[in-house]
Amino acid sequence: xxxxxxxxxxxxxxxxxxxxxxxxxxxxxxxxxxxxxxxxxxxxxxxxxxxxxxxxxxxxxxxxxxxxxxxxxxxxxxxxxxxxxxxxxxxxxxxxxxxxxxxxxxxxxxxxxxxxxxxxxxxxxxxxxxxxxxxxxxxxxxxxxxxxxxxxxxxxxxxxxxxxxxxxxxxxxxxxxxxxxxxxxxxxxxxxxxxxxxxxxxxxxxxxxxxxxxxxxxxxxxxxxxxxxxxxxxxxxxxxxxxxxxxxxxxxxxxxxxxxxxxxxxxxxxxxxxxxxxxxxxxxxxxxxxxxxxxxxxxxxxxxxxxxxxxxxxxxxxxxxxxxxxxxxxxxxxxxxxxxxxxxxxxxxxxxxxxxxxxxxxxxxxxxxxxxxxxxxxxxxxxxxxxxxxxxxxxxxxxxxxxx
Amino acid sequence: xxxxxxxxxxxxxxxxxxxxxxxxxxxxxxxxxxxxxxxxxxxxxxxxxxxxxxxxxxxxxxxxxxxxxxxxxxxxxxxxxxxxxxxxxxxxxxxxxxxxxxxxxxxxxxxxxxxxxxxxxxxxxxxxxxxxxxxxxxxxxxxxxxxxxxxxxxxxxxxxxxxxxxxxxxxxxxxxxxxxxxxxxxxxxxxxxxxxxxxxxxxxxxxxxxxxxxxxxxxxxxxxxxxxxxxxxxxxxxxxxxxxxxxxxxxxxxxxxxxxxxxxxxxxxxxxxxxxxxxxxxxxxxxxxxxxxxxxxxxxxxxxxxxxxxxxxxxxxxxxxxxxxxxxxxxxxxxxx
Numbered sequence: 001x002x003x004x005x006x007x008x009x010x011x012x013x014x015x016x017x018x019x020x021x022x023x024x025x026x027x028x029x030x031x032x033x034x035x036x037x038x039x040x041x042x043x044x045x046x047x048x049x050x051x052x053x054x055x056x057x058x059x060x061x062x063x064x065x066x067x068x069x070x071x072x073x074x075x076x077x078x079x080x081x082x083x084x085x086x087x088x089x090x091x092x093x094x095x096x097x098x099x100x101x102x103x104x105x106x107x108x109x110x111x112x113x114x115x116x117x118x119x120x121x122x123x124x125x126x127x128x129x130x131x132x133x134x135x136x137x138x139x140x141x142x143x144x145x146x147x148x149x150x151x152x153x154x155x156x157x158x159x160x161x162x163x164x165x166x167x168x169x170x171x172x173x174x175x176x177x178x179x180x181x182x183x184x185x186x187x188x189x190x191x192x193x194x195x196x197x198x199x200x201x202x203x204x205x206x207x208x209x210x211x212x213x214x215x216x217x218x219x220x221x222x223x224x225x226x227x228x229x230x231x232x233x234x235x236x237x238x239x240x241x242x243x244x245x246x247x248x249x250x251x252x253x254x255x256x257x258x259x260x261x262x263x264x265x266x267x268x269x270x271x272x273x274x275x276x277x278x279x280x281x282x283x284x285x286x287x288x289x290x291x292x293x294x295x296x297x298x299x300x301x302x303x304x305x306x307x308x309x310x311x312x313x314x315x316x317x318x319x320x321x322x323x324x325x326x327x328x329x330x331x332x333x334x335x336x337x338x339x340x341x342x343x344x345x346x347x348x349x350x351x352x353x354x355x356x357x358x359x360x361x362x363x364x365x366x367x368x369x370x371x372x373x374x375x376x377x378x379x380x381x382x383x384x385x386x387x388x389x390x391x392x393x394x395x396x397x398x399x400x401x402x403x404x
Numbered sequence: 405x406x407x408x409x410x411x412x413x414x415x416x417x418x419x420x421x422x423x424x425x426x427x428x429x430x431x432x433x434x435x436x437x438x439x440x441x442x443x444x445x446x447x448x449x450x451x452x453x454x455x456x457x458x459x460x461x462x463x464x465x466x467x468x469x470x471x472x473x474x475x476x477x478x479x480x481x482x483x484x485x486x487x488x489x490x491x492x493x494x495x496x497x498x499x500x501x502x503x504x505x506x507x508x509x510x511x512x513x514x515x516x517x518x519x520x521x522x523x524x525x526x527x528x529x530x531x532x533x534x535x536x537x538x539x540x541x542x543x544x545x546x547x548x549x550x551x552x553x554x555x556x557x558x559x560x561x562x563x564x565x566x567x568x569x570x571x572x573x574x575x576x577x578x579x580x581x582x583x584x585x586x587x588x589x590x591x592x593x594x595x596x597x598x599x600x601x602x603x604x605x606x607x608x609x610x611x612x613x614x615x616x617x618x619x620x621x622x623x624x625x626x627x628x629x630x631x632x633x634x635x636x637x638x639x640x641x642x643x644x645x646x647x648x649x650x651x652x653x654x655x656x657x658x659x660x661x662x663x664x665x666x667x668x669x670x671x672x673x674x675x676x677x678x679x680x681x682x683x684x685x686x687x688x689x690x691x692x693x694x695x696x697x698x699x700x701x702x703x704x705x706x707x708x709x710x711x712x713x714x715x716x717x718x719x720x721x722x723x724x725x726x727x728x729x730x731x732x733x734x735x736x737x738x739x740x741x
Contacts, residue, residue, distance in 0.1 A: 108512025
């Protein structure tokens with residue numbers, strides 16, 4: 001096995017928010033064992049061509065097949081059959097099974113990616129006509145009739161509503177979630193184990209039930225209006241368990257030796273948490289918050305139940321209906337008018353871009369662990385050294401930039 | 405803590421007992437413990453309140469309906485003739501279709517990521533799958549309603565025409581001789597709703613399975629390879645047995661999600677309040693879509709009935725989730741998560 005064939009395993013992390021470097025170093029590496037032969041490729045191509053030909057014959061001559069999807073399904077079944085036959089001609093039994101499973105697994109994975117990509121691409125294509133108009137971001141839908149062109153009206157009210165509601169949710173979720181996660185990891189005992197079980201059960205709470213809960217308590221019992229506040233609290237109920245679980249995992253990854261060193265030097269538990277646990281897990285915690293936010297932003301049904309629909313801009317979260325982006329999408333696409341549907345798709349694009357931004361942010365923040373920071377510093381130093389050797393050739397550059 | 409056996413003066417073995425440590429905590433520590441415990445209690449209270457308030461609100465309707473709440477199919481709260489027999493069946497059928505879609509796809513994808521993909525592709529795949537888990541359900545609903553429905557209807561029609569003799573595939577008004585005039589019989593069906601929900605839960609299930617598969621001990625893998633196993637041999641004899649608990653747990657978590665999904669189902673189905681076992685036929689219903697559909701027109705009593713339906717859904721997802729976490733906790737691969 002050559003050195004180039006070595007590759008690291010995926011980090012044995014519990015969730016995506018885990019910093020790889022915070023985990024104990026990976027002891028063993030997995031080796032790449034596969035190789036591709038030209039004959040295998042030829043078998044594959046042959047089976048592909050054969051299946052297409054046979055399915056076309058079937059579809060046009062024997063059994064009429066309606067639609068592309070049906071054709072695809074039949075072609076795939078035929079392909080797997082032909083391929084296993086071809087492999088069987090010159091390989092022993094276990095190898096045939098191995099090849100067929102490989103084909104099934106790989107096509108399954110690519111089918112998923114294609115399907116998921118089609119979700120994104122379809123939405124973007126259908127929404128593209130709406131999102132280019134600047135009024136889409138600066139107006140609400142108050143004066144817009146259902147047949148008005150895309151140059152009037154927009155979803156400003158929904159953007160404002162989403163941001164307001166998510167802010168309310170974050171105001172509650174971050175302090176409550178972080179302290180609860182600290183409770184789970186720093187104050188172990190039967191009671192915290194019980195709370196952890198309950199939090200795990202809470203992640204399964206259907207979003208509509210969260211909405212019903214806020215509807216039952218805040219609106220029906222305490223007599224509040226349907227408002228942005230109610231929607232924010234309903235989203236909080238959804239976000240809390242995600243946040244707590246992620247933060248709990250992050251806190252438990254703080255090396256015990258660090259905490260013990262702090263305690264051994266005579267620091268109190270509070271000081272240890274403030275000066276060791278929280279700083280060590282800062283990036284993981286940020287990632288947990290961002291991922292919970294991304295989930296909270298997409299919730300439709302709690303908002304539907306607790307905030308109501310409105311076409312106008314409402315900046316006051318305490319009274320009156322306040323929509324969010326997913327709810328606007330949901331309402332607009334119910335309209336029979338194509339321009340309204342286009343607006344709905346446009347809103348979905350805005351929502352997805354928001355989620356994407358949060359996601360990329362989470363990745364960037366989550367990647368900021370100590371090892372990577374050190375590597376970056378080293379790279380920067382090397383770059384600076386090279387620049388300073390070029391120093392004279394760059395006019396106007398008299399000293400290297402100070403290290404951030 | 406391991407204790408060392410010691411021999412005392414008489415030669416008998418005594419085991420070192422752990423001593424009780426007395427510790428006095430300082431004020432900041434007491435406050436810290438108090439605040440964090442308080443947060444734990446608040447979270448616990450929220451969860452309890454969800455169940456409690458739903459139950460309180462639901463009592464009115466449950467008292468009125470009694471046992472027939474579980475057996476009635478229609479939802480006519482004005483005439484006190486309502487029950488969750490149809491909606492619960494619909495919910496479970498949609499979730500089952502979703503699971504049938506999601507589990508093979510997730511297993512294939514998770515195996516691909518951990519076993520087959522080149523190292524560089526692996527990271528890309530993981531990012532894409534994780535991103536997809538964050539895509540709002542309303543987007544999947546849009547895709548299902550405007551894109552998938554038209555694509556799946558011909559396939560449904562074909563299946564109904566040729567496999568209609570299997571009871572769940574039969575559709576009223578279709579037999580294998582008559583050509584199908586329109587596809588309206590096949591849109592808004594349990595199958596299409598289930599497909600969309602399946603697409604939604606696949607990323608979640610995939611990431612759980614991937615975590616588990618990536619923790620398979622390298623030694624066992626290489627042991628199997630050293631004994632001459634093919635890649636599939638390694639998967640069958642090492643990876644899948646090791647990951648079984650995580651696979652079951654992940655599937656059940658996905659099932660919990662699928663049962664509670666609202667918006668995508670609401671957008672696709674056309675509601676019917678009868679038990680609809682024919683998954684290809686247009687018309688289906690689920691608890692959450694019932695709530696979203698009815699709560700605006702509901703009077704005080706109707707709302708109470710909806711709360712009762714919500715309570716049933718809540719209890720069902722709770723049970724499934726508890727089963728899932730206990731399965732995961734007991735399995736070998738679940739120990740680290």
